[in-house]
Amino acid sequence: MTRPYLGNPKYTIEVLQKYGFVFQKRFGQNFLIDTHVLDRIIQASEITKDDFVLEIGPGIGTMTQYLADSAREVTAVEIDDALIPILKDTLKEWDNVNVIHGDILKTDIRKIADEKNQGRPIKVVANLPYYITTPIIMGLFESHVPVDSITVMVQKEVADRMQTGPGSKDYGALSLAVQYYAKPEIVANVPPNCFMPRPKVGSAVIRLTRHQNPPVTAKDEKLMFRIIRASFNQRRKTLANGLKNSQELNYTKEQVEAAITECGLPLNIRGEALTLEQFAKLSDIFFDMK
Ligand SMILES: C[S@@+](CC[C@H](N)C(=O)[O-])C[C@H]1O[C@@H](n2cnc3c(N)ncnc32)[C@H](O)[C@@H]1O
Numbered sequence: 001m002t003r004p005y006l007g008n009p010k011y012t013i014e015v016l017q018k019y020g021f022v023f024q025k026r027f028g029q030n031f032l033i034d035t036h037v038l039d040r041i042i043q044a045s046e047i048t049k050d051d052f053v054l055e056i057g058p059g060i061g062t063m064t065q066y067l068a069d070s071a072r073e074v075t076a077v078e079i080d081d082a083l084i085p086i087l088k089d090t091l092k093e094w095d096n097v098n099v100i101h102g103d104i105l106k107t108d109i110r111k112i113a114d115e116k117n118q119g120r121p122i123k124v125v126a127n128l129p130y131y132i133t134t135p136i137i138m139g140l141f142e143s144h145v146p147v148d149s150i151t152v153m154v155q156k157e158v159a160d161r162m163q164t165g166p167g168s169k170d171y172g173a174l175s176l177a178v179q180y181y182a183k184p185e186i187v188a189n190v191p192p193n194c195f196m197p198r199p200k201v202g203s204a205v206i207r208l209t210r211h212q213n214p215p216v217t218a219k220d221e222k223l224m225f226r227i228i229r230a231s232f233n234q235r236r237k238t239l240a241n242g243l244k245n246s247q248e249l250n251y252t253k254e255q256v257e258a259a260i261t262e263c264g265l266p267l268n269i270r271g272e273a274l275t276l277e278q279f280a281k282l283s284d285i286f287f288d289m290k
Contacts, residue, residue: 029129042125054125055076104132141210153204180215
């Protein structure tokens with residue numbers, strides 16, 4: 001039989017009306033209603049029939065249907081109680097989908113990867129709830145869950161921040177953190193009319209392909225990220241001032257200035273001018289001072 005695919009405004013409205021569904025702003029609910037965008041996400045994620053896919057926030061199951069067609073198996077984690085019976089209905093024709101009712105930030109993703117994919121790297125695909133984009137992505141990287149790639153719809157501005165390099169106004173702690181763990185590539189810009197309801201901001205699909213090994217090695221990864229955060233905390237200040245005034249670090253003015261000089265950088269340089277390599281070098285200098 002022909003499966004009842006969602007992914008266009010007519011079927012989406014039919015499902016919403018059938019269940020009397022009310023959108024919850026607090027859950028960042030903007031459902032995709034454009035088949036071209038769905039095709040582009042599936043294509044960019046390069047899913048094959050060997051892959052296990054984790055979807056975050058399936059909504060009414062629109063993208064889940066596409067993922068289930070392409071992947072070996074899909075697990076989708078959805079927080080909203082009201083969507084669980086809807087997903088049961090819209091996904092009933094697919095036997096390779098498992099829906100977990102819960103909060104992704106409290107979900108043991110490593111356990112899912114172990115049970116469903118024997119601990120091998122999984123693919124993550126999602127139209128993310130924008131209010132928790134950064135904790136979701138950083139949580140996936142920092143917890144060292146085996147992940148091959150993350151292909152996600154995010155706010156356009158956030159996608160730009162993830163992809164950009166030194167010197168740009170968008171460059172910051174998020175750019176460096178993402179680029180330490182993965183290679184970012186914006187694969188589509190998506191206007192508000194591709195969603196129901198329409199978000200107030202533009203969106204973009206970004207693919208983050210996990211590095212086998214980070215592009216730089218720092219003696220203490222956590223220290224390097226504390227230094228990065230401190231450097232961007234006060235954007236208009238120099239790197240030296242950011243580091244001196246940081247609550248997270250505990251270095252004297254003399255130590256900070258000595259480290260910056262040893263790194264071969266001028267004392268008036270700003271954090272946004274440094275590459276990941278330079279932050280790693282600076283972090284090692286501080287590490288050796290202890
Ligand atoms: C932007 S919508 C995407 C819905 C669907 N994937 C689509 O593209 O049409 C985000 C989804 O994430 C769900 N969500 C929000 N916060 C969540 C959380 N903490 N854990 C799991 N799902 C969440 C929302 O209820 C919603 O279904």
